[in-house]
Amino acid sequence: MGWLQLFNALWxxxxxxxxxxxxxxxxxxxxRPNLLLVILINWLALSGWRRVNWWVIxxxxxxxxxxxxPFGSQTLLWMLTMGLVNLLLVxxxxxxxxxxxxxxVVIATIFQWLGRIIISRHWPVNQWWLDLGGQILANWxxxxxxxxxxYWLDRRLNPLFLFKRR
Amino acid sequence: xxIIRLPGKKSSAWPWLLLVMLVLAHFVGLLTGVENMVGxxxxxxxxxxxxxxxxxxxxLNNWRERRxxxxxxxEVKNQNSRLTAQTISLASLVEENKELRQLLNFQKAREFKxxxxxxxxRGQSGGLLAPSQTLxxxxxxxxxxxxxxxxxxxxxxxxxKIGQVKDNxxxxxxxxxxNCLLAAATASSSQTIGVVRGEMGxxxxxxxxxxxxxxxxxxxIVTSGLEPAVPPNLLxxxxxxxxxxxxxxxxxxxxxxxxxxxxxxxxxxxIP
Numbered sequence: 001m002g003w004l005q006l007f008n009a010l011w012x013x014x015x016x017x018x019x020x021x022x023x024x025x026x027x028x029x030x031x032r033p034n035l036l037l038v039i040l041i042n043w044l045a046l047s048g049w050r051r052v053n054w055w056v057i058x059x060x061x062x063x064x065x066x067x068x069x070p071f072g073s074q075t076l077l078w079m080l081t082m083g084l085v086n087l088l089l090v091x092x093x094x095x096x097x098x099x100x101x102x103x104x105v106v107i108a109t110i111f112q113w114l115g116r117i118i119i120s121r122h123w124p125v126n127q128w129w130l131d132l133g134g135q136i137l138a139n140w141x142x143x144x145x146x147x148x149x150x151y152w153l154d155r156r157l158n159p160l161f162l163f164k165r166r
Numbered sequence: 167x168x169i170i171r172l173p174g175k176k177s178s179a180w181p182w183l184l185l186v187m188l189v190l191a192h193f194v195g196l197l198t199g200v201e202n203m204v205g206x207x208x209x210x211x212x213x214x215x216x217x218x219x220x221x222x223x224x225x226l227n228n229w230r231e232r233r234x235x236x237x238x239x240x241e242v243k244n245q246n247s248r249l250t251a252q253t254i255s256l257a258s259l260v261e262e263n264k265e266l267r268q269l270l271n272f273q274k275a276r277e278f279k280x281x282x283x284x285x286x287x288r289g290q291s292g293g294l295l296a297p298s299q300t301l302x303x304x305x306x307x308x309x310x311x312x313x314x315x316x317x318x319x320x321x322x323x324x325x326x327k328i329g330q331v332k333d334n335x336x337x338x339x340x341x342x343x344x345n346c347l348l349a350a351a352t353a354s355s356s357q358t359i360g361v362v363r364g365e366m367g368x369x370x371x372x373x374x375x376x377x378x379x380x381x382x383x384x385x386x387i388v389t390s391g392l393e394p395a396v397p398p399n400l401l402x403x404x405x406x407x408x409x410x411x412x413x414x415x416x417x418x419x420x421x422x423x424x425x426x427x428x429x430x431x432x433x434x435x436x437i438p
Contacts, residue, residue, distance in 0.1 A: 017208065020287060020294060021215035027223045027428070032290075053181045061188065065204040067295040068302065068330045068337040072189035074294075079185065113292035120297035122345075131291045 012059055015039060020066070033138035037112060040078075041085055041104055042146055045096070049086045056082050069119045077115040081108050098147050105143045109136050205334045209304050212286040217431070227429065280318075280434040281309050286335070288427070299343035299367045301326070301427060305435065306334045316389070316396040316436045323401040323424045324348070324389060325433050336435075340427050341370050341402060350402060351390035358390040362402055362421065370403050370421040381408045381419050395438055 019035045026032055036059065044052045060075025067074055085108050093100035113132055117123055191197045283303035289296035296302055305311055315328045317338050327346050329337040339346040342364040350362045350372055360375035372387055385405045391398025403421030410417040 017211050017215065021212045022219050024290065024294065025216055025219045025223070025288060027226050034294075036294075057181055057185060060185075062204065063294060064192075065201045066208060066335070068300070068332075069296075071192045072185065075185055075188075079181065116292045116294075116297070122291075122297040122299070128291055135292065 008055060012055060016062060033142040037108055038105060038139055038142045038146060040082060041108060044082060044085055045089060073119045081112050084111055101143050101147055102140055105139050106136055109139045202333045205332060209334055213284050213304055216286050279437045281305050281311060281437055282432055282434050284432050285430060296337060299340045301338040303336050303338055306332045306336045308333050310437050311336050311435050314395045316400060317433050318400060319425050319430055319433060325425050341423055342367050348402060349390045349392035350387050353386040353388050356390060356398055358392045370423055372419045372421055375417050377417055381405060383408060387421055397436060
């Protein structure tokens with residue numbers, strides 16, 4: 001394993017630990033973005049499916065070791081989520097605008113949320129729309145921040161929502 | 167500088183094949199050592215970071231409680247005068263109760279042991295490690311924890327039951343979880359009168375109670391001891407609503423939970 005792979009593994013684990021032990025425990029729902037999801041979407045857009053899919057498996061297996069869902073379900077869910085994101089990235093959201101990334105993060109958030117509800121067989125009756133809406137909002141805000149950060153580093157991303165000028 | 171690459175259209179089956187092989191290896195038992203190693207390595211970090219987050223949660227809870235206290239204060243003052251009269255007549259009973267509780271605690275200390283565990287993850291809807299109405303604690307099978315054991319807070323009120331167990335961690339199903347079932351009795355009797363189950367993640371329901379069983383609002387409901395792993399007389403909740411219809415086979419009641427899992431930092435598991 002090269003130094004780059006080791007570095008990737010370490011920072012991915014660090015982000016996962018921050019997500020699990022700090023972000024997920026914040027008392028206010030709208031302050032709980034899914035850092036892993038947003039970072040993986042950006043990584044997928046920048047590096048492609050061939051490079052990212054192995055790291056998605058790595059992350060999924062790490063979560064499977066800690067989670068109390070059926071083993072393998074987290075890995076499968078993350079693979080399906082990122083596969084869906086890749087499909088949309090290739091066929092629909094082909095520009096690199098913030099609109100595209102916003103659409104991707106909203107769809108991926110809903111897909112992951114539904115996937116975990118199905119895996120856990122625990123449909124939340126109490127104000128589930130607030131939970132989901134809060135997560136979508138938090139993920140979108142985080143996506144905006146990361147998107148502009150990447151734009152600042154690499155100007156080939158489109159920073160704004162695309163409008164056709166007549 | 168980030169390199170932009172167009173996502174490739176060709177896909178490989180190797181990642182899926184690897185996933186299937188790893189899942190099979192897990193169920194055969196080949197991955198047990200790796201999983202335990204990962205769990206042991208991560209637990210201290212999770213525990214440390216989770217405890218740091220408690221200070222922020224504590225500050226927010228204190229702010230909320232301060233506001234609620236002001237409205238409660240006026241209600242409590244009215245109640246106080248009424249209860250003072252009752253207290254005088256109950257003084258002798260209090261003394262007797264104290265002696266009996268000391269005896270009971272002594273008996274409890276001899277019957278079972280407690281394993282104290284830190285809460286390292288609170289489940290939420292769509293949570294990464296566990297669904298809502300569950301907690302993950304940092305003690306597991308190695309410390310003697312098994313499925314269906316009772317989990318209590320510092321005051322001895324029941325928080326929930328153990329669900330799934332790993333070597334170094336366990337899942338706690340809260341009393342408000344629909345999968346947490348407890349045999350229940352009234353505080354004045356040890357006979358099982360019904361089953362307590364979580365409802366809608368908010369409250370608890372006492373179900374399957376015989377029609378001739380007298381239930382009153384304000385009555386305390388405790389564990390009956392029918393389950394071998396759950397000791398009797400652990401406080402579950404207080405009745406806040408009774409639903410009794412003459413043409414129904416059973417009556418049921420709504421219970422108000424006495425513990426707020428969001429306020430807990432650690433819990434104790436009763437090992438019978």
